Amino acid sequence: MNTDMKIAVRYYTKTSNTQKLAEAIAKAAGVHAETVDVPIEEDVDILFLGSSVYAAGIDPKVKAFIDSLDSRVKKVVSFSTAAILSSTYAQVKKLLSEKGISIDEREFHCRGQFKFMHRGKPDKRDIENVQAFVKEIIS
């Protein structure tokens, strides 16, 4: 791991699925995960940004957070959970591109429990997979 690299983790969650990924990512990167209520106030090389799908869209709080970002953030890596949709990548990418902030082509997505669907997801395997993903990104 490049120790000079500044990494931040922000996420939004309603039912804690995305929070599970965020905390695993933060652990693998040696930082703390914060919600999107905590603004980015320092230079960041890689911002891991976690979101989910609610009624086919990302939450307005995630949109407001992306709108608050500026050139202090060099690159965003998106991660997400959802019950049906494949990921939030396209929605996050569109908003970031409007701000002129780049997004890594690589993303992490897995299923998230929703009522009776995908019980226990993200599970242990997903946590291992997301941590391996982080190592690949920051190596």
Ligand SMILES: Cc1cc2nc3c(=O)[nH]c(=O)nc-3n(C[C@H](O)[C@H](O)[C@H](O)COP(=O)(O)O)c2cc1C
């Ligand atoms: C109010 C609500 C609406 C949802 N709508 C969708 C949806 O339209 N498409 C989908 O794929 N998943 C949908 N889901 C499932 C969530 O995307 C999934 O459970 C996700 O893992 C939730 O992440 P969170 O626990 O971090 O909030 C919805 C969940 C909730 C609570």
